[in-house]
Amino acid sequence: MLVIHTIAELHVHLRGVTGIVLVPTMGNLHQGHLDLVRIARQYGQFVVVSIFVNPLQFGMNEDYSKYPRTLEQDCKMLEQCGADVVFAPSERDLYPQPQQVTVELPPIANELCGAFRPGHFRGAATVVLKLFNIVQPRIAVFGKKDYQQLYLMRQMTAQLNLPVEIIGSETVRASDGLALSSRNQYLNVAERTEAVFLYQNLVGIRLAIMDGATDFFKLERQAMEVLSARGWRVDYVAIRSQSNLAEPTACECNLVILAAAWLGKTRLIDNLEVLRDR
Amino acid sequence: MLVIHTIAELHVHLRGVTGIVLVPTMGNLHQGHLDLVRIARQYGQFVVVSIFVNPLQFGMNEDYSKYPRTLEQDCKMLEQCGADVVFAPSERDLYPQPQQVTVELPPIANELCGAFRPGHFRGAATVVLKLFNIVQPRIAVFGKKDYQQLYLMRQMTAQLNLPVEIIGSETVRASDGLALSSRNQYLNVAERTEAVFLYQNLVGIRLAIMDGATDFFKLERQAMEVLSARGWRVDYVAIRSQSNLAEPTACECNLVILAAAWLGKTRLIDNLEVLRDR
Numbered sequence: 001m002l003v004i005h006t007i008a009e010l011h012v013h014l015r016g017v018t019g020i021v022l023v024p025t026m027g028n029l030h031q032g033h034l035d036l037v038r039i040a041r042q043y044g045q046f047v048v049v050s051i052f053v054n055p056l057q058f059g060m061n062e063d064y065s066k067y068p069r070t071l072e073q074d075c076k077m078l079e080q081c082g083a084d085v086v087f088a089p090s091e092r093d094l095y096p097q098p099q100q101v102t103v104e105l106p107p108i109a110n111e112l113c114g115a116f117r118p119g120h121f122r123g124a125a126t127v128v129l130k131l132f133n134i135v136q137p138r139i140a141v142f143g144k145k146d147y148q149q150l151y152l153m154r155q156m157t158a159q160l161n162l163p164v165e166i167i168g169s170e171t172v173r174a175s176d177g178l179a180l181s182s183r184n185q186y187l188n189v190a191e192r193t194e195a196v197f198l199y200q201n202l203v204g205i206r207l208a209i210m211d212g213a214t215d216f217f218k219l220e221r222q223a224m225e226v227l228s229a230r231g232w233r234v235d236y237v238a239i240r241s242q243s244n245l246a247e248p249t250a251c252e253c254n255l256v257i258l259a260a261a262w263l264g265k266t267r268l269i270d271n272l273e274v275l276r277d278r
Numbered sequence: 279m280l281v282i283h284t285i286a287e288l289h290v291h292l293r294g295v296t297g298i299v300l301v302p303t304m305g306n307l308h309q310g311h312l313d314l315v316r317i318a319r320q321y322g323q324f325v326v327v328s329i330f331v332n333p334l335q336f337g338m339n340e341d342y343s344k345y346p347r348t349l350e351q352d353c354k355m356l357e358q359c360g361a362d363v364v365f366a367p368s369e370r371d372l373y374p375q376p377q378q379v380t381v382e383l384p385p386i387a388n389e390l391c392g393a394f395r396p397g398h399f400r401g402a403a404t405v406v407l408k409l410f411n412i413v414q415p416r417i418a419v420f421g422k423k424d425y426q427q428l429y430l431m432r433q434m435t436a437q438l439n440l441p442v443e444i445i446g447s448e449t450v451r452a453s454d455g456l457a458l459s460s461r462n463q464y465l466n467v468a469e470r471t472e473a474v475f476l477y478q479n480l481v482g483i484r485l486a487i488m489d490g491a492t493d494f495f496k497l498e499r500q501a502m503e504v505l506s507a508r509g510w511r512v513d514y515v516a517i518r519s520q521s522n523l524a525e526p527t528a529c530e531c532n533l534v535i536l537a538a539a540w541l542g543k544t545r546l547i548d549n550l551e552v553l554r555d556r
Contacts, residue, residue: 100433101438102381104379104382107378133438155379159378161408
């Protein structure tokens with residue numbers, strides 16, 4: 001496995017390579033990321049994992065500076081999974097000038113997480129577009145954990161006619177159900193115990209929907225109240241259509257429940273797909 | 279020469295083709311376009327000319343609906359120039375959904391022509407990015423006639439790490455000096471006679487700068503006054519730095535004079551590069 005730090009070096013090593021699958025990450029890898037790499041191996045001959053903590057997708061008061069950077073350990077894990085290349089560019093290499101050309105996304109990018117993290121998805125889409133152009137993969141794998149991001153990457157790819165297929169991979173969870181996330185390590189012991197309750201809430205809503213509940217506004221509000229009562233600061237709990245992340249019409253069956261909430265200084269997100277009978 | 283109308287068909291015909299040079303046009307071709315094709319032939323093995331009148335780059339009250347569409351005649355001219363493929367997609371093929379993912383450009387996109395045509399360059403950049411992704415050229419050729427557009431395409435390409443080299447091609451002029459443009463055919467006989475005066479103004483400013491004039495604001499204002507007095511409605515005359523289209527610093531030598539002005543219902547643009555001694 002090669003670890004490459006510059007675009008120029010990457011171009012030399014990828015010359016003539018076809019069937020590239022890209023797994024874009026911010027590093028600090030856990031089993032969720034390794035699962036993306038496993039999926040990538042199934043889809044293509046040559047797996048490139050990018051590791052870049054992208055300043056463009058962090059807000060002013062977010063955790064860019066304290067986001068965990070663990071390149072050496074990440075590379076060990078990726079070597080064992082059979083990645084072919086780790087691409088870990090410097091900020092200077094990816095943003096030699098202030099980035100003034102960016103990707104403007106559909107209005108849904110300003111809802112859900114976008115409403116609480118202005119510019120986040122623009123920053124994420126812009127760096128992914130740059131990585132696509134640099135790596136030129138045939139396929140890219142993203143986790144469903146970042147459901148809205150996955151949706152927006154699909155939209156970007158379709159609307160910009162990018163020659164890339166986007167694969168969404170299932171969320172990997174701890175044994176208690178908590179979605180794996182690099183940010184979980186910010187949690188203290190008490191918070192870690194409580195954290196699973198976000199997921200349990202989603203499961204509760206899913207059961208209610210499968211039992212025939214249709215007052216989604218009420219389900220959302222109840223979940224937010226319950227979380228708040230337990231000490232969470234809730235950004236949102238929302239039941240949306242899988243197809244466009246809009247509020248679902250009465251006849252839509254493919255739903256997704258999305259939530260974001262803070263435990264102390266840590267913002268956690270999770271989501272759960274629901275197929276309901278109609 | 280193949281004339282292709284759908285993305286799917288184009289992909290079939292371009293499979294395995296390398297060294298593609300793209301010449302993006304809106305059709306209604308004149309010698310200026312044919313010169314782009316000639317340059318394209320020098321740079322690559324396989325020349326694709328796209329013809330698409332892009333609604334996204336026209337403003338509400340602009341000439342989208344009356345813009346001349348002359349595909350049959352264009353194809354005859356391109357066949358004689360040795361183009362390999364004409365790609366003339368339908369609006370439905372290029373915009374199957376309302377285009378909600380667009381390219382956000384640097385602030386200079388809102389100056390000069392951008393100040394008078396809000397959203398124009400965003401629309402142009404977005405369709406060019408789509409065409410790049412569809413055609414996957416190694417090189418693309420743009421005319422210097424649309425100087426600000428050429429600059430912004432270079433910026434987009436650099437900042438999005440597109441694997442495309444942008445070639446700028448010299449403006450082709452009529453024997454009297456008027457820059458060739460599809461919009462020239464909107465002019466009546468009297469307007470056509472007057473039209474060359476835009477170019478003559480730029481030449482006058484260039485001479486003044488080469489003679490040592492440094493009060494650019496005065497030169498710009500004089501030119502605008504002279505044009506207005508002759509019946510033009512002037513959008514702008516501006517002396518800028520070639521490197522960033524900003525107002526030039528005292529020590530910059532590579533300048534460009536840009537102008538846009540209306541003769542009756544026709545908006546004409548032109549520009550002239552100036553190298554001054556310092």
